[in-house]
Amino acid sequence: MTERDFLCLTPFLIIAIAPVVIMIVISILRNYRVVYGFSVLSLLAAFGSIFFILPSVPHTIEPLFIIDGYSMFFLGIIIISALLVTLLSYDYIKQLDGVKEEYYIIIFTSTLGASLLAVANHFVLFFLGIETLSISLYILIAFQRSKSNSIEAGIKYLILASVSSAFLLFGMALTYTAFGTMQFGAIVAALVIHDPLSTLVLSGFGMMMVGIGFKLALVPFHMWTPDVYQGAPAPVSAYIATVSKGAVMAILIRFFFILRGFNNHYLFFAISGIAILSMFVGNILAIRQKNIKRLLGYSSIANMGYLTIILLTGSNKGVQASIFYLISYFFTTIGAFGVISLLSTCEFEAEKIEDFKGLFWKRPWIAIVFTLSLLSLAGIPLTAGFIAKFYVILEGMKAGLMVLIISMIINSVIGLYYYLRIITTLFSTASEAKLPELSLIGNITLALIGISILVLGIYPGWLIDIIVRFVTL
């Protein structure tokens, strides 16, 4: 390892060291505020360190890591999302009884797993990252041990995620059997010789697709999503929907593009099918939900379906679109879950649609952020979601994926229907229910998210320029 290698790994080192420090601190003195403050600062430091690395990209650390503009962008998004989730967790976690400082340790380990996925250039790191992420998530989902919902969700996720990891691992093994290498670049080189693809390789890729499909909750591997979203604490649901899925998406896009999978007919049709199914199933099942967490779960299935279109565009511009989409989706989803977690107390989880009745007249600012998030998910102008959808449609149409784009359009209308239902509830006559007082941090974070959604919706040019400058695959 050279000095430059170390420099390039600074963010990872910070994220890895921080939980160790927290562990030591809480073994001496348990103080919720100190741990919280330290976590926030460490995440900020990790984010800041990305800017120090930027001059030395692209850089490869053989054989595992690839540090380029693409991975740094994803790393940045992942850390920012983890930071936002942490900021919004303050009140929610504080109310829990029993130990709660450990929550932040696990946030760090899962973020470490997620960020490894962004830089992975090798099956080993791929699997390590995904396992670190998943194992941390088992704990996070079941963090409210007193609630049966939470335990149930944790176990469900545990079983399904391990099965999917097994699939992933088996797929990797098959690919390794065929090519004798686990490095992405070497696989591509081997593919050129092996063309056309053998059954062995195809089944290997197929198995990996199943594993990844589980993590991204694409149809038909989506069954766990609503239950887990509902059972997990609201900030953790936000975390799964954003950081976990974003990281897996990062590696999927990289792997798929390196392989140029979109040139293979089987993969092309399989992925088109998965994308269309995910959009329709996610949106149609969301229509009848009464629980907002479940509804957002289904909506995330549909959103991953939209994003899958990008895989098939096969162009750098498509990758850039996907990054913009993810950024907008992250802000939006964290905003929506953030509102839920700020309005929840330890006895009462604000998750039914009726719980939000008349929120606008009682807590206008929070309701505005919630409305903005929902409008952004629905893709209405003035919000980030509109530009994001436009970007994806633009690149999809450029690549001639008309069937996929038209299903996306149809689904946008279906989606609109259930988002509107929530918005209508927000603005209807207020109910008597009491709402908890909000902390300053929560308010500021939500305000930041709301402003970001608006800024990205009205003046997205600068971000697009940055993405175009740094991100190529």
Add this chain to the structure above:
Amino acid sequence: MILIYLIVILLAGAFLAWITGKQNPVRPRIISLVALSIDLIIIILYVLQSTPSNKDWLIDIKLDWIPAFGISLHLALDGLSLVMLILTFFLGIISVIISWKEINSKVGFFHFNLLLILAGITGVFLSLDLFLFYFFWELMLVPMYFLIGIWGHENRTAASNKFFLYTQASGLLMFISIIALYFIHVHSTGVYTFDYLQLLGTAMPSSTGMMIMLGFLAAFLVKLPVVPLHNWLPDAHTEAPTAGSLILAALLLKTGAYGLLRFIVPLFPSESVVFAPIGMLLGVVGILYGAKLAFAQTDLKRLVAYTSVSHMGFVILGVFSFNELAYQGVVIQMIAHGISTGALFVLVGQLYERIHTRDINKMGGLWEKAPVMGAVGLIFSMASLGLPGLGNFIAELLILIGAFKANVLMSCLASLGLIAATIYSLRIVQKVFLGKANTDWKMNDLTLREKIVSASLVIAIVWLGLFPRPVLNTAKPALLKTLNKQKEITFHDRIITNKINIVKNLLLFSEIEKKD
């Protein structure tokens, strides 16, 4: 910059109204009134000091917005948009005044939405960048949705959802068309741009052009609305608060008509000619069917809503006649319908405030109790049936003459609409103001505020009926520009096809000669 100011003033007013609404319900009203008046004054001052010129665009401003995609902030004003803007600000002021007593809850947020809709409409009338146009097009929707959904009548939730889904779904089709047009332009020229002026005359195969045009048409025809797609309108109009109905009928529907004139005809000159017979037929069906349904209603507001369907049929009939007379009629119709139907909605709102019902069967004999209101009602019913001397007469006459040149049968059928309009308009007067009083309502006549509103609307419609020349002259260059572009390109197409045929024949000849 003046064009940007127009929109910024409305947006700033919207936020100010919202913020100040918490302490004092009067402030947002005054702020909205001031913001709209400033806009109206700016535009009128502009009209007064400008000299007639032959330029295509009176004001034209272009700034970068998202350069990566070739999206710019391109706003421009010509005669057509000028006329529409004056209508927008005038009716905007009216809608603030009529809500003065009607809206008592959440006043700040109400005016926020009102001004936001008007900002969106202003943007639609000014944008010359297709992306920007779509942006404003959608911007009108959300606040309108709130306006209906929060301050509406009993079935407001269903009505607002229906309104939103219809317009959003059709808007997305237009969006796809816009992007398709963008890529076709990229393929033929290599330039990435959403700019209207550059996209004009993009060469494309006519089948593709037809598909793209249908996407645009979906959005405009739903907004207008045209008969099979009109389902959202009666509900939305009926359930909306008075200001909402006024803006819906008088301005929002006009964005559809404006879209036809500004985008369909110039962007798809030859395709729109192919579509013209269907378009005219849709217009005639709308005129007759709307009138029939209007006659069948017992809910007064719903009745007025259906008259909109009927009157908008004339607009689409005129647009697809492709001649100057019809286009002048279309412009006058947009304004006259905005004023007369708007006024009828105001009247229904005033009645509802007094007797809390919209059922015609419970009314009757109201003239004796409220003679001024009755007179206003009579004037606008007459306007609606097309009485000479009022604006609608000029409009419908011009459209019918224009359409007669293009298609005799359609024009004859459409003129039956005037008879139908007479029947339903007289029914309003007869059932509401004349006849026997079914219930003994206790009600007072119009207050001073309401008299001012009604008087200004009456003056406007009479002025339009007697002296339409200023409006016609203002809009004329813009209309001629549209028509010329259309003629020139269809003509051009024909020349090209002729040339191609000649070349083909020559080639054929030479091959035959070779064989010989």
